[in-house]
Amino acid sequence: MPQQGAPLRRMGFLTIGSFDPADPRPGHETTLRVVELGERLGFDSAWLRHRHLQPGISSPVAVLAALTQRTTRIHLGTAVTPLGWENPLRLAEDLGTVDVLAGGRLQPGVSVGPPMQYEHVKGSLYPDTADVEDFGYERVLRLHRFLRGDTASDFAGTQGIEVFSDRVEPHSPGLADRLWYGGASLRSAQWTGQQGLHLLASSVVRAEGGSTDFPTVQASHLRAFRELNPTGRTSQGLVVIPTDSATAAQRERYSAYVEHRSARVGIPQGPGQLLFAQDLLGSSAELAERLWADAGFQLVDEVVFALPFGFEQDDYVQILTDMATHLGPRLGWAPATG
Template structure:
């Protein structure tokens, strides 16, 4: 628990990786440069979001494969891959390949449920099986089995000059322990715990037990650990939007504060039929942010974070925010760079 007397153990960050439709390469290069900078600053982990049919990273596994060749130490994660778009066996092959290329640094985060706007894209995504696809936790279980080396074929051995395996290849033995579930509900937290996954809890939760964001998030963390074989030591990472302003220019501070003000109204009450609750974005000096985080009940239950970078800022803004996170806020929370 990161109380003032107990240091934060792992500091990470999350980026969406925006790009220009007319010229997508600079945006992708910016993402790779931000990850490289994160390693230079001593961050423990860098995470990328996943966006389909938008102007953000649609193939995080490919981006992290590139990042693995530009870094040597920082852990690389996805937050999160929506499994409704994926074949678990094929995804397991890609994840294992990148994990091996990275030297065992991949932390895949996943979630389930139907793809967004499914009625509009299902014929393109699943032309022959759109109405039969299973988007339940069973899809996660299939991925877990594939990654953890369970047999996926009844045939193994030599056929002519070719050798076949009954399990997904390549097999990366440690990867199964580094799979994360990104959950916003109590049911997801419990399921992830029972299946010995790690748990990503972000700035979005479902208002099931109450309409207090921190209280709901805290209940998810405790439910996850109550159902996990590792109990209170099971890994949880919290992903709030946190914007330090220590070295920001006056123009940057004004922009950051305006961004937070525009997003704050949605945090007042649950949103939509699913009653989603959004955490308020945090902006201020590192001393101010540390105080706010220590007063957050869920933050006091965890010892690793992946602070989310705002969606729409410029590259130089992210450089300033990351630098302050690593040199100001991290140390204020007791963290030390690796």
């Protein structure tokens, strides 16, 4: 496991893809350009977060399809797709299509649980089955089986001029082996390890084990996963904002953003008793020191740093550029080439 001074093998970033509901195209275009920039800077991966019924990307898979035509190397992921909104068979078709277009670069990340604001949306989402839908782990396993190429229909053959397959098409070999689960509890980390999936550790965990210290709780999840899946990949995702080349105005705005969100740190939130990580802001030298001291970061060798939402394109250019040219090298990371 990496300790201070050991190199970070992979560095990616995550964006919510904010946009103006009255004019959504510019925001989506900004997301495409930000990912293109990430590829030029040598980032290993770019991930999109789902936001349903909000001014954030509601269909990352569609945006990733566009990105397959505007990038050639960078891996493209979802962090995460909440499966409560999805039909696993249909999602498998979409993911297979995007992976084929991307040449095997897709990294799908998923989670389970009832959709957010379910009481308000269930009549539209599941008008006939809202009270019997299963939002548990089986939804992930169904998706995994379909991605793997397992039987999806009891018929295969020709009817008239139509040819039918008994598996999801297109089938993209290797895609099932790149499925990630976004876990926020000890139970989910253990389940992910048992299933042989990869673990996305984000900036939110459940307060458990008697601790309200975010790094301590997250580290316990990562260790539990690793005990059950020694060869599985783990990635940590924190909000990290380097300021090396930021203007005075940007630093002031970033500081206000972090300060506004800091009040919730260390205090379990809501019925789920959720703990939020402290956003990290400062020079790359300061950030590297804080990351090396983070108990969770010490247990991973790849990261997906979350970009703060609601910022301007120039801000994301500055943040990503500083990550790639200042912070990453301080963590032992080297830009990808070719």
